[in-house]
Amino acid sequence: xxxxxxxxxxxxxxxxxxxxxxxxxxxxxxxxxxxxxxxxxxxxxxxxxxxxxxxxxxxxxxxxxxxxxxxxxxxxxxxxxxxxxxxxxxxxxxxxxxxxxxxxxxxxxxxxxxxxxxxxxxxxxxxxxxxxxxxxxxxxxxxxxxxxxxxxxxxxxxxxxxxxxxxxxxxxxxxxxxxxxxxxxxxxxxxxxxxxxxxxxxxxxxxxxxxxxxxxxxxxxxxxxxxxxxxxxxxxxxxxxxxxxxxxxxxxxxxxxxxxxxxxxxxxxxxxxxxxxxxxxxxxxxxxxxxxxxxxxxxxxxxxxxxxxxxxxxxxxxxxxxxxxxxxxxxxxxxxxxxxxxxxxxxxxxxxxxxxxxxxxxxxxxxxxxxxxxxxxxxxxxxxxxxxxxxxxxxxxxxxxxxxxxxxxxxxxxxxxxxxxxxxxxxxxxxxxxxxxxxxxxxxxxxxxxxxxxxxxxxxxxxxxxxxxxxxxxxxxxxxxxxxxxxxxxxxxx
Amino acid sequence: xxxxxxxxxxxxxxxxxxxxxxxxxxxxxxxxxxxxxxxxxxxxxxxxxxxxxxxxxxxxxxxxxxxxxxxxxxxxxxxxxxxxxxxxxxxxxxxxxxxxxxxxxxxxxxxxxxxxxxxxxxxxxxxxxxxxxxxxxxxxxxxxxxxxxxxxxxxxxxxxxxxxxxxxxxxxxxxxxxxxxxxxxxxxxxxxxxxxxxxxxxxxxxxxxxxxxxxxxxxxxxxxxxxxxxxxxxxxxxxxxxxxxxxxxxxxxxxxxxxxxxxxxxxxxxxxxxxxxxxxxxxxxxxxxxxxxxxxxxxx
Numbered sequence: 001x002x003x004x005x006x007x008x009x010x011x012x013x014x015x016x017x018x019x020x021x022x023x024x025x026x027x028x029x030x031x032x033x034x035x036x037x038x039x040x041x042x043x044x045x046x047x048x049x050x051x052x053x054x055x056x057x058x059x060x061x062x063x064x065x066x067x068x069x070x071x072x073x074x075x076x077x078x079x080x081x082x083x084x085x086x087x088x089x090x091x092x093x094x095x096x097x098x099x100x101x102x103x104x105x106x107x108x109x110x111x112x113x114x115x116x117x118x119x120x121x122x123x124x125x126x127x128x129x130x131x132x133x134x135x136x137x138x139x140x141x142x143x144x145x146x147x148x149x150x151x152x153x154x155x156x157x158x159x160x161x162x163x164x165x166x167x168x169x170x171x172x173x174x175x176x177x178x179x180x181x182x183x184x185x186x187x188x189x190x191x192x193x194x195x196x197x198x199x200x201x202x203x204x205x206x207x208x209x210x211x212x213x214x215x216x217x218x219x220x221x222x223x224x225x226x227x228x229x230x231x232x233x234x235x236x237x238x239x240x241x242x243x244x245x246x247x248x249x250x251x252x253x254x255x256x257x258x259x260x261x262x263x264x265x266x267x268x269x270x271x272x273x274x275x276x277x278x279x280x281x282x283x284x285x286x287x288x289x290x291x292x293x294x295x296x297x298x299x300x301x302x303x304x305x306x307x308x309x310x311x312x313x314x315x316x317x318x319x320x321x322x323x324x325x326x327x328x329x330x331x332x333x334x335x336x337x338x339x340x341x342x343x344x345x346x347x348x349x350x351x352x353x354x355x356x357x358x359x360x361x362x363x364x365x366x367x368x369x370x371x372x373x374x375x376x377x378x379x380x381x382x383x384x385x386x387x388x389x390x391x392x393x394x395x396x397x398x399x400x401x402x403x404x405x406x407x408x409x410x411x412x413x414x415x416x417x418x419x420x421x422x423x424x425x426x427x428x429x430x431x432x433x434x435x436x437x438x439x440x441x442x443x444x445x446x447x448x449x450x451x452x453x454x455x456x457x458x459x460x461x462x463x464x465x466x467x468x469x470x471x472x473x474x475x476x477x478x479x480x481x482x483x484x485x486x487x488x489x490x491x492x493x494x
Numbered sequence: 495x496x497x498x499x500x501x502x503x504x505x506x507x508x509x510x511x512x513x514x515x516x517x518x519x520x521x522x523x524x525x526x527x528x529x530x531x532x533x534x535x536x537x538x539x540x541x542x543x544x545x546x547x548x549x550x551x552x553x554x555x556x557x558x559x560x561x562x563x564x565x566x567x568x569x570x571x572x573x574x575x576x577x578x579x580x581x582x583x584x585x586x587x588x589x590x591x592x593x594x595x596x597x598x599x600x601x602x603x604x605x606x607x608x609x610x611x612x613x614x615x616x617x618x619x620x621x622x623x624x625x626x627x628x629x630x631x632x633x634x635x636x637x638x639x640x641x642x643x644x645x646x647x648x649x650x651x652x653x654x655x656x657x658x659x660x661x662x663x664x665x666x667x668x669x670x671x672x673x674x675x676x677x678x679x680x681x682x683x684x685x686x687x688x689x690x691x692x693x694x695x696x697x698x699x700x701x702x703x704x705x706x707x708x709x710x711x712x713x714x715x716x717x718x719x720x721x722x723x724x725x726x727x728x729x730x731x732x733x734x735x736x737x738x739x740x741x742x743x744x745x746x747x748x749x750x751x752x753x754x755x756x757x758x759x760x761x762x763x764x765x766x767x768x769x770x771x772x773x774x775x776x777x778x779x780x781x782x783x784x785x786x787x788x789x790x791x792x793x794x
Contacts, residue, residue, distance in 0.1 A: 140634070157626055159769070255746045262742035263735075270749065427748065446780050450647075456782045463633035467641045467779050472726065473749045476776075482629050483641060483777045493764055 019333070022340040024127045029117040031204065034065040037073055037227065038210035040080035041220025047072040052229075054203060057124035058337050058346035058381040066203045069226040074195070074235040077224040081166040081193040082241055084221030090163055090191050092219075094150035101146035101188055103216045104209075108139040108181075111212070115205055119177055120337045122204040124346030124382070125300050127338050137462060138181035141480075144464035145185035148485060152190065155482055159491040163191030164267060165243035167488065168236040171206075172249045173199035173348050174303040174404075180206045182479045183246050184223060190488035192244065193222045197236060200229040201349050234260075242266060246487065248305070251402070251428070251473050269477025269487040271305065271469055273402040274430030277423035278308035278459060279413075279445065282316045284435035288457070290324045293408070296433060296459040298332065298344055298386055302406040303352070305474075306431035308459055310399055311410045312419050318412045322390060325410075329373045329386050336378065344406060347382040356384050356405030363389045363398040368409070394422055402428070416441065420448045429471030433459045452478070510685065512541045512709055513692035515554035516702015521710070522546045529685055532596045540685045543710030548650075548677060548718040551706035555648045555675040556724055558703030563645045563673040571620035574671060577698040578613035581606070584694060588659060588687050595658060595684040608761060609663040615766050616667035623672070623768040627775070636784045643775035645673035646751055647726030650719040652712060654731040657760045658684030662691060664760045665729060666705055668770035674727075677706045679719065685709040712737075720744035720752075727751040727774055731758070 034051060036043040048070035053062045069077070089097070108115065112135045119130040152161040167187045171179035176198055187194050198206035210225040226232065237245055237260050244267045247257050251272040261268060278296050280289045296308025313321045337345030347353040364370055368389040377383040384406055392399050392409040399409045413419040423432060431453040434445040446454045452470045455461060462468065467483040469475060477487045510529075511518040523544035529537045541547075562570075581588070585606050592602035624643055631639040649669050654661025658681040669676045680688030692707045708715065716737055720728050721744035730741050733756045745752045753773045758765055 158767075251749065255749060258746035258749065259743050262746070263739040272749065442782070446778075447644075452776060452778055454778065454780045456780060458637065458781055458783050461633070461635060461637060461781050463631065463635065463639065465631040466633055466639050466781070467629075467631070467777050469777070471646075471776050471778075475749060476751050478777050481631050481641065481779075491769065 019341045024338045029114045031064050035207045037067045038225040039077045056121050066227045069228040069232045071235045077195045077226050078239050078241050080221035081195050085193040088219040089193050089222050098146045098149035100218050105139050105142035107212045118204050123202045124337050124348050126342040126345040134178045138178045141181040141464040142185045145189040149189040161489040167192045167194050167244040168242040169196040169246045170233045173202040176202040177205035186484050187488050192488050195224045203227045270475035272475035274305045274474050275402050275426050275428045276308045276431040277310045278433035279312045279419050281436035282314040283437045289435040292459040294328050297408045298406050299460050308433050312413050315412045315414050332386050334375045347384050353382040359403045366396045368392045424450050427473040430474035510538045510540045510689040513707040514551045540709050543708040545718050551677040552722050554703035559675045562704045567621035571617045573699050574617035578610050580694045580698045581610050591686040605660050616671040619768050620671045623771050636786050637781050639781050641777050641779040644778050646774045649674045649676040649727045650725045651729035652679045655681045659687040660760050662688050672771040674774050675704045680709050723748050729753045731755045
């Protein structure tokens with residue numbers, strides 16, 4: 001039923017959250033009770049002899065025990081990667097290298113459902129997202145970069161591209177399999193070997209990927225996947241025989257890494273935090289814009305470095321947009337990530353939920369006005385209602401700092417110049433969004449916003465062919481596309 | 495009478511000042527050092543630049559960034575060409591200064607010629623490197639998607655200390671060809687032609703603040719080039735490992751890009767390429783949906 005109000009249609013969504021559950025089955029995925037380290041083509045017990053639990057954040061139930069790699073384990077992995085680089089991988093004809101990477105892509109596609117289920121169980125993201133986005137995009141990323149392996153001489157005019165050597169790669173918990181693909185695929189295509197560490201709360205799909213790499217018969221040591229927390233990551237960063245560090249994570253840790261490798265010749269790409277501005281002009285198609293804003297901030301529970309966490313709405317449509325947002329908020333289905341109807345799943349960890357709740361409190365203390373969906377949330381597991389703040393000042397912490405959760409800070413603006421200045425007034429520069437019907441205004445904004453990815457009349461789109469990465473404190477280097485190759489090669493004159 | 499006057503005429507010595515925001519102030523510190531040649535003869539009193547000078551220059555460079563990066567690439571090319579023209583016209587003065595700073599006449603002439611040609615080279619790149627390093631990305635969804643290089647922002651560069659003029663020009667040209675603005679520390683031991691080059695810049699339609707040139711001690715000023723929070727990139731052209739490490743450490747404060755040119759032979763053909771421009775560029779990717787009403791078949 002629809003009723004007219006304020007010239008726009010307000011839909012009644014009373015029944016929207018009462019859809020019958022459509023749970024994905026856990027039985028299509030096999031999770032072992034314990035996982036070891038993947039070094040030199042074999043799963044090996046950690047020399048640390050330690051294991052830690054990984055849980056399902058939606059239920060707080062233990063899923064498996066994961067090995068904790070210590071410095072000795074890291075040394076072993078790096079040695080394996082170095083040996084594989086010298087003896088096998090760099091000597092292999094590039095077209096053969098390509099075929100191995102294609103093979104990995106195909107095997108991910110074959111086991112896509114299993115990957116999606118495990119990704120959702122381990123990380124809390126809705127099965128709809130892991131099924132339709134994370135897993136297929138990861139497979140596509142391998143498929144895309146596989147084809148580059150024997151075409152590098154066309155990528156850099158008047159230069160020869162040579163591999164760097166051993167790449168140490170540290171990835172976050174928000175897109176575990178996809179980030180592994182973003183790191184491993186271009187590194188291998190360019191002829192490097194890899195030591196990769198997934199985040200400690202989401203190791204499972206990376207270890208499943210290790211199984212595939214083993215099945216694919218990739219030469220031992222070309223890809224090593226070792227698990228652990230910050231100390232393991234630090235051991236990788238500080239290892240003397242690593243040529244390249246690729247890190248995706250917080251700006252805080254990114255700065256520590258940049259500092260840690262200062263006295264070395266290690267190259268680095270850093271893909272760090274963000275505080276993206278999403279800008280709605282009064283001539284924008286508002287319903288589409290509202291959908292874009294919802295997707296921009298609530299995709300993956302807002303655990304997205306490029307999330308549109310700051311919304312700027314032109315004053316003349318401010319009230320209407322906020323009301324539409326609130327209406328839309330009410331329709332979002334929050335709950336069991338394994339339910340195919342779920343829009344917003346579980347927050348990845350207790351620690352992250354605490355951070356989000358801290359910022360929600362700070363927002364209220366700073367005087368911003370909070371609105372949360374009235375939905376019920378499960379009593380067990382880590383959940384956060386989708387939250388928007390209005391009456392936000394540019395100086396408020398919720399408008400300045402990355403929250404990494406489903407929390408949106410909304411401000412208004414009058415002129416183009418004003419919103420460009422506000423949008424750029426942040427140390428970050430990862431992404432931004434613009435909503436307007438006017439082409440020339442789009443290009444005015446997209447050229448003046450200081451960010452690496454700009455979405456115009458869309459948001460949170462990703463593709464293997466599309467370079468991704470930040471300006472300013474959002475990091476340096478690109479992942480994806482032709483430009484993503486630069487991260488894994490040296491250029492020499494012909 | 496007139497003749498004798500001219501013969502006895504006292505030479506007017508030039509005051510070598512720093513170049514900030516299109517003006518030639520003395521260092522705010524009031525300090526100076528004496529530039530000498532190898533024989534130890536005094537050449538000039540030169541500003542011993544300070545942290546405050548650097549900060550003033552950073553403000554100027556930031557203020558100039560929007561205008562300079564927003565200029566048409568063609569216009570930037572014209573201005574680089576104009577700089578080359580001005581340098582050609584004042585060749586004699588630069589040769590004279592290089593000779594004072596211990597170059598032979600042949601060396602000096604060669605260096606100035608190389609500088610002029612290098613400016614012409616980068617003038618030509620101003621509206622071409624974008625085409626070479628851009629891409630239209632064939633994404634799988636219904637979007638138009640493209641990636642283009644954009645300037646990193648404010649660049650702080652410590653110019654090569656030995657190639658006093660050629661090093662300076664080789665560092666400045668790719669910075670500004672790419673639309674960045676910069677603060678450049680000249681060679682401490684051979685600062686004369688750096689200051690004179692600032693005069694060339696100042697008469698070349700280059701907006702004030704796009705290039706700021708300081709003179710002073712490298713060891714004293716390097717930390718500020720690396721830790722200033724409104725600088726986006728630091729360029730260092732020397733081989734000193736401890737300084738390289740210190741720059742990289744301080745750069746982490748705001749995730750500055752650090753570019754080291756410690757193996758570049760500036761006088762060779764490898765001392766110039768569009769990759770020097772690309773070292774100080776970011777890649778921006780833009781997405782826009784493509785409407786697909788009417789199906790996928792072409793109507794004609």
